[in-house]
Amino acid sequence: MGRIRKVVVIFLALVTVSGALASCGRTSTVAGVLRVGNDAGFGGAETMDPYDGNRTWPTINMVFDRLIGVDKDFSPIPELALSWSSNDDLTEWTLELREGVKFHDGSEFDADDVVYSINRMIDPEFDSPILAVLGVISSVTAVSKYEVSLSLSTGEADFPLLLADYRALMTPVDSQSTIGKNPIGTGPFKMETFDPAGTTVLLANEDYFFGQPKLSKIEIITFADSQSAAQALAGDQVDLLLAIDGKSSAMFGDEAKFTLQNIPSGDWNAIDFRVDQEPFSDARVRKALRIAADRQVIADTVLGVGGGVVACDTPVWSADPYRWDGDCAKDTEGAKALLAEAGYPNGIDIDIYTSDVEVHMVELVTAYKDQVKDAGIRVTIKMADASGFWDDVWMKESAFVDSWGQRPATQVLNEVYRSTASWNPTGQVDKDLDKMLDEARSTKDQAERAKKYAQIQERLFENSAIFLPYHKTLTRAMSSKVKGVEPIVIDAVRWEKISVS
16 A cells, blocks of 8 residues: 555656646646637638538648649549549549548548549539539549549649649548538548538548558637737747748748748739729730739739749749740839720729738728829729628629639639639639630640640730739748648648657
């Protein structure tokens, strides 16, 4: 009994000392728990259904897996599919699936789940935003338990990259009615609590096929705006912010407490003009609004010097092999002439809606307003509430800011500019452009395909209703306690490899 009592006394002493140490200095974080800051952009309409327009990102990528992933260079790599191949005209693709993968409820992942998932993605009645990406799929068939065949309506040379879309995630058969709030995936983390307006809690999937996660838990904490999220990281209320304003990085300059990553990316902001509302139905007005600004000055002002790469209204980023190397110098006199020709000899007044739902969106409109005033373009900035911006303002007001993540050329051009795309933010219908997109994607020779994609981007510069001035160099901020976050775009991050000391 004396020995037992002695052990108990020692144990209690250690607990007391441990508690005292934990109370010293900054607030302690439970080992193995990662707290991620998130925005409230959908105003409570968030869902864990990855095919829904209000999908919760990046949480969906912690819970579900894709057939094909991407590496640090955004090249396709195996995930749930181990290999893929096509026929000569690129219209038939075959995928060999990974065996032995389990969903979070213990059921086995196989070809039937792939058929179910893809049929939901391409269902025109469901009208998922990913339909614009994978609508090229005309049918999907389970050849065997671990082999799938996909037939395309047109050849698509870069089809594996389309399947690597961050929303092209695999879900169990017949899960549509429950997946929004109670998701069952194959991913590294499984849902415990879904609270998009507060804190969503994910637990480690110990049976994950890529290996047991190093974290025991992830908490996704929602903030009203990007500034509040930054203050939360500075105050040790969260551990990781996926993107911050590079000019705010001074807040996290203490290397003993924080880690910053600068990541060249294809992420972009834009100002979109609805072509179904005056005066933006006139191509002359649209071009005037786009050539009246100095894009380098805007990039330097909004992102900081070196914080981005100028884009001439193309969403195809600088590291993509299909990027068009065009020229888009500021042309004040050219913009004035176009406005006069369109019936606005004394200039034009426009309203542009923005919000601080994401970093840089307010700064972009402010810098743009200053840049175009000498061309007689008078901008009134309309501030919208961050909560619900994507539902209530985006694609609805006549002019508004936009924000997109990195996508390969074939994906982003079809998803943003194709006439029938759900997320065509300007409502522009250009059947000739649609035809050009089809011809480019079905061209087998890469050099010839690159020429066709360059012609598409030239057409956008002449006719588009989207002012797209730059691609960002992302700044990611995190506590120095966080390890294993590679300096790559978030779609390529392996969440199971992250740890918190």
